[in-house]
Amino acid sequence: MPILFDEKQKIFKLDTKTSTYAILIYQENYLVHLYYGARLPDCNLKPLMYRGRFDSLSPYNPKVEDPLFSPDISPMEYSTNGAGDFRISAFSVQGAAGNTVTDLRYVSHKIYNGKPKLPGLPATFAKEGEAQTLELETLDAVTGVKVFLLYTVFENYGVMARSVRVENQGDSPVMLQRVYSACVDLPAMDYEMVHLYGRWNKENSLACHPLMHGIQSIRSKRGMTSANHNPFVALKSPHCSEESGEAYGFHLVYSGNFAIDIECDTREFSRLLLGINPEDFCWKLEPGEAFVSPEAILVYSQEGLGGMSRTLHKFYPEHLMRSEWAKKKRPLLINSWEAAYFNFDDDKLVEFAEKAKELGIELLVMDDGWFGNRNDDHRALGDWYVNEKKLKGGLSSLIKRVNDLGVQFGIWYEPEMINPDSDLYRAHPDWAIRAPGREHSLSRYQCVLDMTRQEVRDNIFRQMYDVISQNNIAYIKWDCNRHITEAASVALPPDRQGEFFHRYVLGVYDLMDRITTAFPHILLENCSSGGGRFDPGMLYYSPQIWASDNTDPIERLSIQFGASLCYPISSMGAHVSANPRAGLATKAAVAMCGTFGYELDPRKMTEEEKEAVKAQVAQYHRDYDLIRSGDFYRLVSPAENSFHCEWEFVSTDKREVLLTSVIMRQPPHNFYIQKLAGLDPDLYYRDEDTGEVYSGALLMHGGVNLSGENWPISRGDGHSLTKRFLALSRQP
Numbered sequence: 001m002p003i004l005f006d007e008k009q010k011i012f013k014l015d016t017k018t019s020t021y022a023i024l025i026y027q028e029n030y031l032v033h034l035y036y037g038a039r040l041p042d043c044n045l046k047p048l049m050y051r052g053r054f055d056s057l058s059p060y061n062p063k064v065e066d067p068l069f070s071p072d073i074s075p076m077e078y079s080t081n082g083a084g085d086f087r088i089s090a091f092s093v094q095g096a097a098g099n100t101v102t103d104l105r106y107v108s109h110k111i112y113n114g115k116p117k118l119p120g121l122p123a124t125f126a127k128e129g130e131a132q133t134l135e136l137e138t139l140d141a142v143t144g145v146k147v148f149l150l151y152t153v154f155e156n157y158g159v160m161a162r163s164v165r166v167e168n169q170g171d172s173p174v175m176l177q178r179v180y181s182a183c184v185d186l187p188a189m190d191y192e193m194v195h196l197y198g199r200w201n202k203e204n205s206l207a208c209h210p211l212m213h214g215i216q217s218i219r220s221k222r223g224m225t226s227a228n229h230n231p232f233v234a235l236k237s238p239h240c241s242e243e244s245g246e247a248y249g250f251h252l253v254y255s256g257n258f259a260i261d262i263e264c265d266t267r268e269f270s271r272l273l274l275g276i277n278p279e280d281f282c283w284k285l286e287p288g289e290a291f292v293s294p295e296a297i298l299v300y301s302q303e304g305l306g307g308m309s310r311t312l313h314k315f316y317p318e319h320l321m322r323s324e325w326a327k328k329k330r331p332l333l334i335n336s337w338e339a340a341y342f343n344f345d346d347d348k349l350v351e352f353a354e355k356a357k358e359l360g361i362e363l364l365v366m367d368d369g370w371f372g373n374r375n376d377d378h379r380a381l382g383d384w385y386v387n388e389k390k391l392k393g394g395l396s397s398l399i400k401r402v403n404d405l406g407v408q409f410g411i412w413y414e415p416e417m418i419n420p421d422s423d424l425y426r427a428h429p430d431w432a433i434r435a436p437g438r439e440h441s442l443s444r445y446q447c448v449l450d451m452t453r454q455e456v457r458d459n460i461f462r463q464m465y466d467v468i469s470q471n472n473i474a475y476i477k478w479d480c481n482r483h484i485t486e487a488a489s490v491a492l493p494p495d496r497q498g499e500f501f502h503r504y505v506l507g508v509y510d511l512m513d514r515i516t517t518a519f520p521h522i523l524l525e526n527c528s529s530g531g532g533r534f535d536p537g538m539l540y541y542s543p544q545i546w547a548s549d550n551t552d553p554i555e556r557l558s559i560q561f562g563a564s565l566c567y568p569i570s571s572m573g574a575h576v577s578a579n580p581r582a583g584l585a586t587k588a589a590v591a592m593c594g595t596f597g598y599e600l601d602p603r604k605m606t607e608e609e610k611e612a613v614k615a616q617v618a619q620y621h622r623d624y625d626l627i628r629s630g631d632f633y634r635l636v637s638p639a640e641n642s643f644h645c646e647w648e649f650v651s652t653d654k655r656e657v658l659l660t661s662v663i664m665r666q667p668p669h670n671f672y673i674q675k676l677a678g679l680d681p682d683l684y685y686r687d688e689d690t691g692e693v694y695s696g697a698l699l700m701h702g703g704v705n706l707s708g709e710n711w712p713i714s715r716g717d718g719h720s721l722t723k724r725f726l727a728l729s730r731q732p
């Protein structure tokens with residue numbers, strides 16, 4: 001059983017195949033955090049609760065008969081505000097008396113098989129026998145607020161999912177000020193914090209720095225997760241490298257304002273919190289009401305950052321991505337955006353489809369510009385009816401022409417947005433988010449719809465439903481191209497305006513749920529000016545997410561390497577475009593490390609380019625399973641090496657290997673040996689290009705010599721090399 005309760009010691013032990021997590025019910029029903037790290041046998045964990053003597057200024061509870069226990073220094077399982085713990089608190093509630101003192105104590109617990117759903121929120125799921133859950137009931141005696149701490153253990157993956165449910169069982173309304181999804185007190189601060197930051201067109205830059213005393217945090221208050229910070233942090237223990245050492249990963253299944261805060265106190269302990277950003281958050285809970293936090297994913301690896309990433313790569317398609325496309329082979333697509341922008345009509349799209357079909361492409365995506373009066377980005381968002389001046393004969397006729405060529409059809413939406421110049425705005429100006437008495441800021445000439453309101457969601461759902469249900473649509477790109485300002489809802493009373501941002505996210509999830517439930521066979525690709533909402537919440541609905549508007553293959557290296565830290569390769573939208581930075585081969589090699597597709601005008605290709613694309617399409621089919629379900633190794637990262645970048649896929653049976661090397665700029669040396677990873681040292685592998693046979697041990701410890709003519713260095717910047725190795729069935 002992955003979750004054990006030791007009645008005598010009052011210790012919960014939560015085991016995965018690689019990790020142990022332990023909690024103690026201490027005197028006066030304080031919940032004390034004991035341990036999170038490598039898997040332990042059954043043993044006495046209690047000594048881990050002690051973190052030195054506290055000093056005379058530390059508060060203590062006189063009822064606790066232990067001179068070493070103080071909420072100020074002891075590791076607390078879910079920290080609260082104002083009752084002796086001065087570090088950052090995970091939870092704080094303002095009761096009828098107006099103060100925010102909060103003190104949660106253990107009441108009871110349940111251990112059950114399976115994984116509960118989180119109402120209204122995306123969350124991990126499990127089939128019979130795949131997960132077990134611990135639910136700890138805690139109470140703040142003064143307000144009557146109960147907090148249920150949920151821990152689901154996915155034993156086979158080294159992963160735990162955590163969330164909290166708050167119930168107001170008191171007599172008066174309360175205001176929730178902070179409700180983090182998880183709190184983890186670690187007994188050291190010599191970790192490095194690894195996270196992803198960026199901006200539009202430059203997502204997922206990898207940052208890595210030692211923790212410092214005090215509070216450090218990454219946050220969003222933009223209403224969406226944003227490209228600025230991803231809701232993910234890894235903590236690397238000393239000596240942790242890409243393939244060895246201890247790494248913890250913390251990921252929030254949420255698409256709105258988030259916070260991951262780490263406080264290192266002066267005793268050199270670290271507390272990590274992750275959850276909804278408490279800034280601009282306040283939730284009124286009436287007696288009898290409940291509030292559920294988003295889910296936090298915790299992963300522990302002893303195989304470095306690479307091991308941590310591979311766990312998440314395998315875990316998410318099985319337990320988070322609910323689409324039927326999560327594990328199904330996706331159609332190879334071509335998107336119209338960079339090929340035509342707003343400048344297309346039905347005939348041009350049919351020509352795209354015709355040419356694409358000849359290349360072996362399976363699906364045409366009609367991007368922005370097909371609806372209302374949308375001939376540029378100044379107008380028409382909200383008017384989701386077909387522009388028949390552009391698509392003469394209407395959408396059904398266009399789709400029929402495309403389908404008749406043997407090509408499927410996909411369409412673009414930006415459901416949460418409205419342009420002031422739109423019929424929808426003229427009919428419902430109050431549907432655009434705006435604080436009373438203030439003008440709304442514009443961004444890309446548009447405003448955000450108040451998705452907290454049911455009638456707004458109903459209108460957009462109905463408009464989308466009418467188009468989608470009447471047409472043979474196989475794919476939807478769901479875009480979101482601005483952040484929220486002047487946040488307020490006319491539908492909420494003043495004392496509930498603090499709920500706005502979270503209610504917005506719940507509204508978006510509700511609409512996505514309705515669309516994906518009504519059309520379960522449609523492949524949904526998420527997008528937010530590129531990867532601006534690349535988060536696990538979106539992965540729940542859309543198994544692929546456009547990683548960046550930047551299709552320069554060299555820039556894409558760091559964007560995709562960064563995303564691979566915590567997202568499966570199969571989820572990263574990546575296309576070959578007309579970008580001139582590198583040739584077709586390198587563009588394909590990079591896009592192949594993602595969903596793979598095209599975003600260029602197929603009518604403008606030379607015969608030579610067409611032949612090259614046909615060969616790429618064949619390679620895509622040949623390597624599909626290896627790339628989608630193999631193990632991914634970041635060998636040389638563009639964040640660490642400014643000259644070249646290498647990565648590798650290894651099939652789970654270790655018999656197939658795909659190595660890619662890209663030159664970003666000329667290195668000072670022209671000799672290079674790359675050691676491979678994850679092979680079977682006892683197998684022999686044939687280099688499919690040269691026929692040369694190598695032992696697996698040699699490839700891993702000696703490496704493969706990339707020098708000479710083959711290494712793209714001799715051909716200049718932007719060149720690449722892809723090598724396949726196949727294991728021999730018999731030893732030579």
Ligand code: GLA
Binds near residue numbers: 479481528529546
């Ligand atoms: C965003 C997306 C692009 C494209 C445009 C259309 O920028 O990231 O891929 O869909 O919108 O306006």
